[in-house]
Amino acid sequence: MIFVAKWFLDVKVLGDKCFLELYDDMSRSIERVMNKLKFYGYVLVKEPEEIARILLYENLVNEAWVEDWYKPPYYRDKCRVLVYTTNSFENYRYLYSLFKRRGFHIVNNYPHPLIEALYRAGLKPLTKLYGGSTWDPREHDPVIDYATIRVENGFYIVETNDGVEAVQSIRDLIEILRTIKPLLVFSNSLVYFAVINEDEGVVKTPYSWITIGSYTPHIVFEWCRLSYTPLSLMNNATIGRLLSTIEVLRARDWKYLVDREWSRVEGFRTIDELFVWDRGGSIHQPKPGLYWNVCQIDFKSLYPSIIVKLNVSGETVNDPYCAKQLITQYTPHKVCLDRDGLVASVISNLIDLKDLYEKLFDETRLKLYDERRSAVKWILVASFGYLGYRNSIFGSVSAHEVVTSTSRFVTAEAIRKILKLGFRVIHVLVDSLFVEGVENLDECREIAEVVGDELGYRLKVDAHYIWLYIPRSVTTGLGSSNKYYGVLSTGGLKIKGLTIIRRDIPIFIKQIGSRVFEELASAKNAVELRKAICRAVEVIENAERMLMNREVDIKLLVFSREGKVSYRKPPRYAILSKPPYMYVATRTGFTPLNALEDLDEVDYSYYVKLLNRIKEELPVPEEIN
Template sequence: MIKDFYVLDFSYDVEEGKPVIYIWSVDREGNRVVVLERNFRPYFYAVIDGEVETIAEEVRRLSKPESPITRVEPVEKKYYGEPVKALRIETVIPAYVRTYRDSVAKVKGVREVLEADIRFYMRYSIDSGIRPFYWFQAEVEEVKDNKFRVKHVYNLVKLLKVFEDEPPRLRVMAFDIEVYNKYGFPDPRRDPVILIGVWTEEGGRQFINEDGDDLKIIRDFIKFVKEYDPDVILGYNTTGFDWPYLLERVKARNVKLEIGRKVNSEPSQGTYGHFSVVGRLNVDLMGFAYSVEEVKVKSLDNVADYLGVMPKSKRVNLEWYQIPEYWNDKEKRKLVIQYNMDDAKSTYLLGEVFLPFGEQLTMLTGLPLDQLAMASVGYRVEWLLMREAFKFNELIPNRVEREYEGYKGGLVISPKQGVHENVYVLDFSSMYPSIMIKYNIGPDTLVKGECEDCWVSPEVGHKFRKSPEGFYKRILQRLIQERREVKKAMDEAKDEFTKRKLDERQRAIKVMTNAFYGYMGWLGARWYSKEGAEAVTAWGREIISASAKLAEQEGFEVIYGDTDSIFVKGNEEKVDKLVKEISSKFELEIKVDKKYKKVFFTENKKRYAGLTFDGKIDIVGFEAVRGDWCELAKDIQREVIEKILLYSVDDAIRLVREAVMRLRRKEFKIEELIIWKSLDKGLDEYEVDAPHVVAAKKAIKAGYAIFKGGKIGYVIVKGAGKVSDRAEPYFTVKDPSRIDVDYYIDKQIVPAAMRILESFGVKESTLKSSGFDIMSFFNKK
């Protein structure tokens, strides 16, 4: 029979000595099914120099009975764009590819062994073209197999085509657990799970531990997952906490966390640290939250609040250390229960924000969504490149360890300090990808000797052949063309759903395209090229410098420039002409990205704030100056910027003075003064007792477990000695009168404001004085 299948994920197992790939799918009728590919075999390549058949025979002699070498086939391939002779070496058991890799590498005449480190089911996905969130049509035969929790099981007979079409409706489930951690950081061997909250499109569901024994609620949770049968399981930091905790907890109770679509399968940790649930996409949304740069502390409540899916004002907010106290109190217990439900719902709603974009990235890269969520940008780009390499008959280089090599970055034109009005930001669209295309840059086009027909990069002098087109250029051209087509389709789309989907697609293409330059300079890249990355920035510097000179010749004042944009002020009627001249000269797309009614710069690069003509305030660089500022200091800095842009410097000064006076009058909440700091090392590894280290040690002494990689929140209290000695975990300080107000004025509030105001000639003493004019008091009457 011939049927269509929508792909969710892949996995594989070895059955009766042969590998079987499981293609987890949904059919046209909405049934959850698995298609079994039994005929695909693992293989790798050996690049050779010498007599082909002699080397091939030597390779055949390495065959082992446990997984024999079944085929050694001579092939013509390209390696970094150059034609090479290679052997395609096939075996039976995927794990033996790595075993044979080492022995084949020692055969005389073998120059290099390649593609032995590609995961078996991903190898199949690349070769067949079958990938998640696409449909494939195939001739299949139904078989009976009771080890799968699906409606139908099929053997794949013949693949007919892979295509894109409307997706089926997927079942999505979000979950969150709470544990009773009376003695500090939870220990799964000791501390029970008290709540498991679940949220689906049908609403919330909770499993509540009423009698102290969590085995029942864990079993009820397992039963629910099997019955609801989600295609996608969402969590937030489930990789770091929920899954390892549940797995360790059931292990201690001799129970299996059997929730996969294959009988007896439990979540298991795999590539990029994510936990895989067989047949389901288990997605940790924290991986996507890392891209939300505006949120510094990536807690679930912070991210959900920032994105507007669950404002903090509309949910229960608890700290982890409060849970045992609230759980023991019959009146407060309901707050813990609601807190858990709010977390599960927040996770589900975040999925609605992140998943559409993640799905498009998966369609571009072929990397299953659960892995993609936790993979770095570099790995995402690499999977796209690997798929393209297969199409181009290019061999995939091995990943190797490299020593760090620095190189000069983009040009930054020093800002003209102060306030400027009517400023235009001229931005080169995708400058670095455009440079890579124009000058055919890549590791396969680099020429290290003499070259008669090459592009030569300025300053560094690296040479890249003009033809034929390189690996990077071909892929980037295709992506840019695809994005144009998607944007055109978006303009023509009639319904909002289609528009949103296309917008996510073009955004995913843009993100991937712009990541190519960074990938090329990433030390972990298979297609690494320091020369290429260095040449791109050199051409970029030349273009920005020349564009600035051209702007000045046309009568504009250049007040700032950074990597791929310049800020100019001058005659508005001449801006369009300037844009056309620059675009024509460099054959690159440039546009007026923003128009600022007012913008100000400090003397520091990459730090400015502007007010657009539609009333939006952009703040760049200031919020990232120091990670050890309390919320009040950050708020004051932001408000100072707003006052300068909307009113005047005098208004900004008054704002800071009022904040100083409020602190002196003890009119503050302790929460405003918490300083958050990461513990990047174990406490015994710190040579100096910094404030956050001292606070962490005090927290441990008070019975709270603090670990490497976590964050500690502390406040500075009054007393003698160094500041670090007076750092206290914030949850141990209840009385506001203990706070060292002078520390917060002198080391937090005033310095945060002075980062901006010193550019306007303001002195610290001005901010600390009350500014009270006795005559103005008498003149009020």
């Protein structure tokens, strides 16, 4: 029994023994403590009671018994399931292989048995242990020396406890890791393999290298807690996998069987039916141009809220055995209200947790709570898309269509109500409404409150713009649905979808773009905006002259791309180097930075084109008038 309060950092299986790895953030030390975790196995057999007796008689398991579990797809009917436990992971694997060879039907084999063992034992990773695992969302995270590595604007960006550092070579990155000696490193697998290829020994310096991506510790730790997934199992984890794990652990409590050999069969649809029902959310084609006094109102977690409000889950949609059904005019499907849907139940808890972190952040302004809120938000964002994914355990295409149909209906109703209030909606982007003619932030909040109360879905004010500009699409000349920027009435500039916020463009282009939009941010009326645009164009033209005169350091002209594992038709830089890629534009194409032999090869005109793209995203005088 553990009585000293230490952080449950990870779990390791060595032979037939399990060890909890406990971290003391006062001494920054790790202690390994043996723990007899129970591994659970589940098998469908014709005579489960007889097999249970044999397992116990042969001392192959600690426990064995038979339980009733609900079967998919609608979890109405029950079946008899053999359940057994063992304290040895090696023995669990032996029995799993034995049952597989004998042709027995193994069920509930997701997620990893170590995750279920921790869940059953009440051991939540990245929480403090006081004889058992306890957790309060208000608690802080362990103080750990870490490094988060991402590839951005031609550099490796290394974030640590002490700040942020940018380097361009893999050798410099390795030197930083050797100097700071982090306990945990977070990156994607491409960065990890690039480091290994250069110096295999450096990856042994940290206690653990987690290849889930360049997320901060607060985000990763929150995912570990929500899904009971230890750090050693977080490598290459996806948001969908984490969500499925959370759902399956809830299914264990509800005795819902998880059978990976079973797949949900969707009903036949005609082409016309698919065109009408199998669509995404509302995205309008806005009229390009300049708008004044614009309020951006967002639905708060629209898709997750629909899932919860309508009780949407794979087993509740089109349930033929349902007594109480929800029927709407905007979807062909029926949702059962006899009992809680599993997906709806999980999403409801996540929404409550996200709201709690938002409240804690508003009260304290601590980065910790904002990043935890982001961690939960990532899962909520994925919850809708994963609902219709073919590998989703508790989703279905029909459930997905219920949510999208409802979202389009709710958005249309919101537009109608805003029009009745005397305002004009200039753009709709899924769960965001852009309303013109709103004088101030208070009026914006009033609109959100009135419309939200009438619809029964929560809305929030995302931004109030003094002016908002929607640029034209380069290819069609029409308004870009996902590109816009504007000056906020609260100060500053908000930018979405433009060239300068891309992570793969060279830092020189990003710096010039930042200076351009700093000029625009000072404009509060039409006269000031005209002058600001003139200054912005001058900034771009000066940068173009610097490029053509070759006055820009080549290190500032490097593109970066994390890359793919494989290409159908690989670009030149992918042939000549390994990911993550660092390359420059040359007359012969994109060339890896370390393969560039002569600066005369650089195609400076290509970078001028990128600057012209920024210029094309600026308002023209006619639009200001």
